Amino acid sequence: MSWLSIVALAIQTAIGFQGASYALAASGLNLQFGYTGLSNFGHVGFLLVGAYGMGISADRGWSIWAGFALGIGAAIVLGLLLGIPTLRLRGDYLAIVTIAAAEILRLVANARPSEPLTGGSRGIGGLSGRLGFFEPNFIPEGRYGLGDSLVFNSRQLWSMLWTWGLVLLVTLLIRALVRSPFGRVLRSIREDEDAAKALGKNVVVFKLQSFVLGGTIGALAGAFIALDSGAVTPSRWIAPLTFALYTVVILGGAGTVWGPVAGAVVYWFVLDAVDGVLNNLWFDVSDTTSGAVRLALMGIGLMALMVFRPQGILGNKKEMLAGAR
Amino acid sequence: MPADGPLADVAAEVGVAKPDPILVVDGVERRYGGLMAVDVEHLEVPRGVITALIGPNGAGKTTFFNLLCGFDRPDAGRWTFQGQEASGVKPHVLARRGMVRTFQLTKTLGRMTVLDNMLLAGKDQAGEAFWRALVPPTWRDQEAANLERAHDLLGRFKLDHLTDEYAAGLSGGQRKLLEMARALMAEPTLVMLDEPMAGVNPALTQSLLGHVTALRDEGMSVLFVEHDMDVIMTISDWVVCMAEGRVIAEGRPADIAGNDAVIEAYLGIDHGGTVTGEIR
Numbered sequence A: 001m002s003w004l005s006i007v008a009l010a011i012q013t014a015i016g017f018q019g020a021s022y023a024l025a026a027s028g029l030n031l032q033f034g035y036t037g038l039s040n041f042g043h044v045g046f047l048l049v050g051a052y053g054m055g056i057s058a059d060r061g062w063s064i065w066a067g068f069a070l071g072i073g074a075a076i077v078l079g080l081l082l083g084i085p086t087l088r089l090r091g092d093y094l095a096i097v098t099i100a101a102a103e104i105l106r107l108v109a110n111a112r113p114s115e116p117l118t119g120g121s122r123g124i125g126g127l128s129g130r131l132g133f134f135e136p137n138f139i140p141e142g143r144y145g146l147g148d149s150l151v152f153n154s155r156q157l158w159s160m161l162w163t164w165g166l167v168l169l170v171t172l173l174i175r176a177l178v179r180s181p182f183g184r185v186l187r188s189i190r191e192d193e194d195a196a197k198a199l200g201k202n203v204v205v206f207k208l209q210s211f212v213l214g215g216t217i218g219a220l221a222g223a224f225i226a227l228d229s230g231a232v233t234p235s236r237w238i239a240p241l242t243f244a245l246y247t248v249v250i251l252g253g254a255g256t257v258w259g260p261v262a263g264a265v266v267y268w269f270v271l272d273a274v275d276g277v278l279n280n281l282w283f284d285v286s287d288t289t290s291g292a293v294r295l296a297l298m299g300i301g302l303m304a305l306m307v308f309r310p311q312g313i314l315g316n317k318k319e320m321l322a323g324a325r
Numbered sequence B: 001m002p003a004d005g006p007l008a009d010v011a012a013e014v015g016v017a018k019p020d021p022i023l024v025v026d027g028v029e030r031r032y033g034g035l036m037a038v039d040v041e042h043l044e045v046p047r048g049v050i051t052a053l054i055g056p057n058g059a060g061k062t063t064f065f066n067l068l069c070g071f072d073r074p075d076a077g078r079w080t081f082q083g084q085e086a087s088g089v090k091p092h093v094l095a096r097r098g099m100v101r102t103f104q105l106t107k108t109l110g111r112m113t114v115l116d117n118m119l120l121a122g123k124d125q126a127g128e129a130f131w132r133a134l135v136p137p138t139w140r141d142q143e144a145a146n147l148e149r150a151h152d153l154l155g156r157f158k159l160d161h162l163t164d165e166y167a168a169g170l171s172g173g174q175r176k177l178l179e180m181a182r183a184l185m186a187e188p189t190l191v192m193l194d195e196p197m198a199g200v201n202p203a204l205t206q207s208l209l210g211h212v213t214a215l216r217d218e219g220m221s222v223l224f225v226e227h228d229m230d231v232i233m234t235i236s237d238w239v240v241c242m243a244e245g246r247v248i249a250e251g252r253p254a255d256i257a258g259n260d261a262v263i264e265a266y267l268g269i270d271h272g273g274t275v276t277g278e279i280r
Ligand SMILES: Nc1ncnc2c1ncn2[C@@H]1O[C@H](COP(=O)(O)OP(=O)(O)O)[C@@H](O)[C@H]1O
Pocket: B032, B035, B037, B055, B056, B057, B058, B059, B060, B061, B062, B063, B064
């Protein structure tokens, strides 16, 4: 395989559904962590409920809209359930509770007694067909793109259209929020909760709003991941996904409007390019070996980024340094 | 020198009643393990004047402040603010009612600009509601008015050249100024300042003092913690002295200067050392 096609494949992943779904999920995390300073270490739990909302809806013969409603509803309930008791306490409690909750959700989905609802360890398959996700697809069959490698089929384009469309919508929503007095309060909570309280802000309510909205955005990402792949299995919703999303947020620039988008695109480009190089030029070994090496290289790359550009791709260096003082 | 006006006839006794007090405290206690950090039987903070809260290091002044503002919970006792029950009330509610504090260790919002620090403090902002935040026309006028007020206050505190700087980049003294300006932005009736002069260079101390007296002249009540006796004698109308959690003396500055209990508290505990500028 040529260098060019490796780059082309990496671009395909970065601007394709992978990049879009990570950008969407990371947008929710960016609102919580980047703007409000909430350490949600169980973001994957929100993606999980969004995905299972789709799966369960397909199993019951309900519509795709019921799937969205179920996932979003569950995310709101989850957000309130985790947020109300912990957001009035110190930040560490939220971190502990969210990481545990996400793990519990995955184990429960995986457990045998849950089989009638979640399909247990096998999960739920064939759901995009049953939900008719691709039915309204007006893009004619065919291959779209450049050359041999940077191509998408009509189904991929359909997924991308919806997911990137939603990324745009969510980003504009967050942009409007963070530029308003509401967003100013969120940032003040990130900087110093007590100062915000002393100025009359009901910080618990603001934190709860940010946490629930961010979680709901995560659930939407989960729902689209289920629709695109056509299946939900419990093994997908593990803690490393949360950490990958943190990587995306920090890479792009925490607390910046377009950071999650830039972060997701660059994350997948680098990951896939490294993959391609390892797999096809030197190693030509199984995915599992290069998988470990690729993560190690990703780690080194991130460390380099933190050294040379600690504020992330789109971050403001002055603001970053202000925080370090 | 401040006029003795409304406090002229008030006796210099611990727990003495005052005409029209803004804050009335009864039996407030706060323990840390075996240590009684605060034990105030009765205290009335007068309205419209500057009250200094003094006392040696560890006397319980900051703890008392935290209790009054709702940042900490007492083991016993109650208090009223402007005649309304204030014990057990959340800090943000008290702030909205007009009890606005600053912190001994300044809490400026580092990764926000000086201007954003100010705008945050604006009262009852429509744009802070989630849905209205998305509809700028519902809050734009209020924001413009707040912006004007913020610029005015920043000018008054000589911070106008720093408007767009991140607050983290300010010097210690500038942060104290910003915190006070920000408190004013919240339209308080009682301003509570915890050691506003600590760690500030002498030139800035003078300007801070000017700002504190200006608050009173604009009709606000001020309760502030301070160590420096010269400062206290110059600007306060009433002085409350705490030691080991209790109020041991109250009175006009002149009454306090010659009070044996106060002298003993300072000299006895601090072994004659200076009691200015400590940081904890
Ligand atoms: N969080 C705490 N835990 C234990 N003891 C405390 C705590 N905060 C204050 N204290 C103690 O309470 C007493 C009063 O402290 P403080 O209110 O800070 O005094 P001041 O502000 O007058 O210097 C001191 O003896 C201090 O050591």
